[in-house]
Amino acid sequence: MPIDPGPSDDAQGIDFRRDYDNSPCGFLTTTPQGLIRNVNQTFLAWTGFTREALVGSRTFVQLLSPGGRLFHETHYAPLLQIQGWVREIALDVVCANGQRLPVLVNANLDRDEAGSPVAVRIALFDATERREYERELVRAKDRAEASEQRARELARTLQLSLIPPSLPQIDGLEVAGDFRAAAEDVDVGGDFYDVFAISADEWIVALGDVCGKGVEAAGLTALARHTIRAVAVGLHTPSAALAALNEVLLGHESDRFCTVAMIRMRREGDSWRVVLGSGGHPPAVLVRPGDPPVMVGGSGPLLGVIEEPDFEDHQLLLAPGDALVLYTDGVTEGRRGDEFFDEDRLLESVDRNRSSAFAIVDGLVREVGDFQDGHLRDDVAVVAVGVRG
Amino acid sequence: MDATTRHHVALSGRAEGQPIVFAHGYGCDQSMWRLVTPAFEEEHRVVLFDLAGAGSADPAAYDPERHSSLEGYAQDVVDLLEELDLQDVIFVGHSVSATIGILAERRVPERFGALVLVGPSPRYIDDPPYVGGFSEQDIHELLGSLSSNYLGWSSVMAPVIMGNEDRPEYGQELTASFCRTDPDIARRFARATFLSDNRADLPLVSTPTLVLQCSSDVIAPVEVGEYVHQQIPGSAYALLEATGHCPHLSAPGETIAAITSFLRDRVRV
DSSP: OOOOOOSTTOTTOOOHHHHHHTOSSEEEEEOTTOBEEEEOHHHHHHHOOOHHHHTTTOBTGGGBOHHHHHHIIIIIHHHHHHHSEEEEEEEEEEOTTSOEEEEEEEEEEEEOTTSOEEEEEEEEEEOHHHHHHHHHHHHHHHHHHHHHHHHHHHHHHHHHTTSOSSOOOBTTEEEEEEEEOOTTOOSOOOEEEEEEEEETTEEEEEEEEESSOSHHHHHHHHHHHHHHHHHHTTOOSHHHHHHHHHHHHHHSSOOOOEEEEEEEEEEETTEEEEEEEEESBOOEEEEOTTSOOEEESOBOOOBTTSSSOOOOEEEEEEOTTOEEEEEOHHHHTOEETTEEOHHHHHHHHHHHTTTOHHHHHHHHHHHHHHHTTTOOSSOEEEEEEEEOO | OOHHHHTTOEEEEOTTSEEEEEEOOSSSOGGGGTTTGGGGTTTEEEEEEOOTTSTTSOGGGOOTTGGGSHHHHHHHHHHHHHHTTOOSEEEEEETHHHHHHHHHHHHOGGGEEEEEEESOOSBSBOBTTBOOSBOHHHHHHHHHHHHHHHHHIIIIIHHHHHOOTTOTTSOHHHHHHTTOOOHHHHHHHHHHHHTOBOGGGGGGOOSOEEEEEEEEOSSSOHHHHHHHHHHSTTOEEEEEEEESSOHHHHOHHHHHHHHHHHHHHHHHO
């Protein structure tokens, strides 16, 4: 097919033919059906084809890799037909020697005055470097996703080390506990709980929350949990144990604080004598047969903030059928829009599920989750002890 | 959520006319049919919809498990026909939706009056002596090239297509959704489409069928169209002069003529 070179060397000395052929991008003109009608030197030099091999005998889609053909037919061609142009389509041109040339393609569909398609004009940019860069990006994205997965697993493992793998069996007592991490959170949280014996009929239950998240918070959480274990044996009241914990936290380089609810319970016949202490923690919930659940104890100074704070001990007797519930603020501060789960829902939930310590923990964790459509905004830890009736 | 919302269903044409349902192929959405549908509005109830995960279909309607195979898409079509209570349906399916239509017809043949398969392929990968047109490696290369394209597609292309202040000639509605797909969905749909093998379903089609084949189609070559025609009992076959894979865009007149002629002959029989 003869090529009209255009007005070479026109009055202004503009050489359109040379400008076309030596342009730093490849040019193709095709019929609306894709048959190549014109091609510039740059494209021929890149691909190693002769003009004769292309013009009048090949379609644009025939120059593409098989994957590129599929993409061309399913995306490029429909877009071109409907909106009249495509931009930045990534394709591979198969060169005369079989090698692939990665290109970015822009194309316009030219129509005549009646609206019928006349020609497709295609500009191709060598995208070898860019494609390699994109592959790097894809690889980096894959690596990032794998790293995130590893971080999640690490956080989960660390988190599990902050709560006992299983709770002890205590004659005459039901002990139930559960922990749920906040949804879509890679970081390890600061909630913890522990239940351990200090003598045959004497037990400590502790539940706390270190402010913040992440590795440092987790370290401090482990420190708090193990400090309570270490000091509880020698220091007989929760207030004394909390004071000791406060000193340890003050001495730690972290300026994070924490809250802890701690109970020491000793068997007295069928009942249990309980001393309840709190370092800045929400009050516990006491359930007694025939009465609505009530809040007991709670608050007091935060741990790890001030020197020599005063902690109070709260005494009570858990008779058969009674239960005591400790929880972190992930329960009461569970949010749905502007609405909090709050203490009223907490008390109602405990009331509904009062049949056993296990029912209380299961019911509360489930209801806090449901309240937030299954997406916990914050970690939730709950422990309940019930005296068997 | 009803089918109309799930699939962005658009109804037009004669309310009491015989329903004709147009199903778009892999890649774009129902706008693919815009040059063809007007010709059927006088006589038919025209039903357009977007496949799950495509165009303006409700994103919540896409279920990675259900839509990991074409059977899930076929059940979508069945649900759509049942919810709209369409009878004696003329189902026009392009490309992968030709297969989806066949699978839907297998499930509820009583609702189908005719099948029009535009550029169908029951299997894209060669399986000698069967010719699908692609090697397995080709298909995996396509899946790879999707990653490469969507890298620019999702984050760079989309704003350009949507915020077309400097291209007022392109309707907002059209360009906002056309050919835009969530890259993950596009990859999964490509896998479900191009790795499928539904050859065994062809002989079981009991609805009068027209196979519309383009004369040069790199996705569904002529051999494939002839194979589909041979395998579907009593099917009609029309080889279009149109080239490419989208005759409804590149040669709407010829496409319309082939469909209406098939429907006319059917009535006469």
